[in-house]
Amino acid sequence: MKLDFALFAMGAALSLTTAAYAAGGSTGHAFYGDPPDDRHAWCIHDQNRPQPKVVAPLPVSELEQKAKAPADAIALFGGTEACLSKWCSDKNPNEPTKWIVRNGNMECVPKSGYVRTKEEFGDCQLHVEWAAPTPPEGESQGRGNSGIFLLGVEIQVLDNYQNKTYADGYACSMYGVNPPLANALRPPGEFQYIDITFHKPVYKDDKCVQPGWVTVYCNGILVQDRTQIEGPTGHRARAKVGPLPDKGPLKLQDHGNPVRFRNIWYRPLPPAAAKGGVRGPLSAKATAAKRKEIAASIRKDAACKPEGSAEQMLRFAESLVYEKDDATFQKVEQMAGQYAAALKQLPADKAGSKKDEVIQVDSAFKYLAKWNFVPENFGPKVEVANFIKAQGWDKKPKKK
Numbered sequence: 357m358k359l360d361f362a363l364f365a366m367g368a369a370l371s372l373t374t375a376a377y378a379a380g381g382s383t384g385h386a387f388y389g390d391p392p393d394d395r396h397a398w399c400i401h402d403q404n405r406p407q408p409k410v411v412a413p414l415p416v417s418e419l420e421q422k423a424k425a426p427a428d429a430i431a432l433f434g435g436t437e438a439c440l441s442k443w444c445s446d447k448n449p450n451e452p453t454k455w456i457v458r459n460g461n462m463e464c465v466p467k468s469g470y471v472r473t474k475e476e477f478g479d480c481q482l483h484v485e486w487a488a489p490t491p492p493e494g495e496s497q498g499r500g501n502s503g504i505f506l507l508g509v510e511i512q513v514l515d516n517y518q519n520k521t522y523a524d525g526y527a528c529s530m531y532g533v534n535p536p537l538a539n540a541l542r543p544p545g546e547f548q549y550i551d552i553t554f555h556k557p558v559y560k561d562d563k564c565v566q567p568g569w570v571t572v573y574c575n576g577i578l579v580q581d582r583t584q585i586e587g588p589t590g591h592r593a594r595a596k597v598g599p600l601p602d603k604g605p606l607k608l609q610d611h612g613n614p615v616r617f618r619n620i621w622y623r624p625l626p627p628a629a630a631k632g633g634v635r636g637p638l639s640a641k642a643t644a645a646k647r648k649e650i651a652a653s654i655r656k657d658a659a660c661k662p663e664g665s666a667e668q669m670l671r672f673a674e675s676l677v678y679e680k681d682d683a684t685f686q687k688v689e690q691m692a693g694q695y696a697a698a699l700k701q702l703p704a705d706k707a708g709s710k711k712d713e714v715i716q717v718d719s720a721f722k723y724l725a726k727w728n729f730v731p732e733n734f735g736p737k738v739e740v741a742n743f744i745k746a747q748g749w750d751k752k753p754k755k756k
């Protein structure tokens with residue numbers, strides 16, 4: 357009896373493993389990685405998680421246009437042997453990488469280790485092209501596996517063309533966290549065009565004040581849509597949530613397959629608002645500070661305009677939109693009063709030459725009144741509007 361039970365148990369365990377393998381990749385463990393919790397409905401590498409749907413990639417001709425590095429991009433690999441000087445061994449950063457350049461592609465030499473850039477960067481737009489070996493060998497995670505690592509977060513590289521695996525391990529998954537929205541891969545041997553935007557989370561005093569996000573396009577198809585970063589990619593384990601370093605190298609994974617890479621470039625993104633920059637929503641305090649700064653810059657510019665000119669008056673008036681300032685308001689009020697008085701003195705034959713300027717002043721005064729930067733009955737506003745009426749400039753030209 358005892359033996360029967362042992363055999364039965366062994367059989368059950370074997371069939372479990374086989375079932376997992378048949379579903380697209382053996383994890384070698386029962387069941388999978390870390391179990392579901394209150395924020396994750398599936399285990400890590402859960403075979404029950406729905407497979408990404410297959411979506412046709414965009415044509416190469418279209419992708420090639422978009423793949424050209426913009427003028428402000430920083431090239432990391434352009435296709436020559438010399439480009440390898442920008443890379444080093446990840447394990448021994450003082451040593452050159454053992455990856456090779458063949459036919460303009462940087463190719464992983466299996467078992468040589470990860471490769472990393474010498475350059476370090478943080479928030480970025482990153483473009484990478486990769487191709488899996490052909491003919492394809494192996495299956496599930498064993499076929500054309502590599503990875504794109506930014507600050508420890510892996511965007512999976514895998515040949516999933518007619519090759520299933522667990523959903524959160526597909527090509528362009530945030531590995532172990534989020535499957536791609538679609539499987540838009542080309543066949544092995546053909547290059548995949550990957551575009552990533554990466555924003556790391558912002559922490560202040562150990563508190564996350566702005567989550568980090570990753571967006572990925574695979575062959576022109578959106579596959580990660582601002583997927584929240586949890587932390588550096590772990591092995592069958594939930595990421596440790598916490599701050600990421602400000603900067604780090606781009607790393608490419610050696611997972612034992614000679615995956616090829618080409619045309620790698622990035623554009624650093626300006627600092628997030630929550631980090632003192634202007635990208636993304638500003639806090640009320642930062643908004644007030646920024647408005648004060650803009651107003652000061654406009655007033656500085658106004659001070660350089662011809663003294664007493666309409667141009668100078670309008671520039672000072674414009675600064676009120678950013679910051680209320682009594683002294684500036686009084687200056688504008690005084691200049692506007694003088695402007696309106698001068699208009700009244702203008703000889704009739706000179707009025708025409710002032711038309712554009714007067715209409716501009718009128719429109720500025722109307723804007724300022726509409727948004728309560730000056731009162732609705734602001735004297736100069738009324739006088740300028742009356743002047744326009746007297747000239748007949750307020751009448752719309754008759755349609756013919």
Ligand code: MG
Pocket residue numbers: 501502503512513609611
């Ligand atoms: Mg990988």
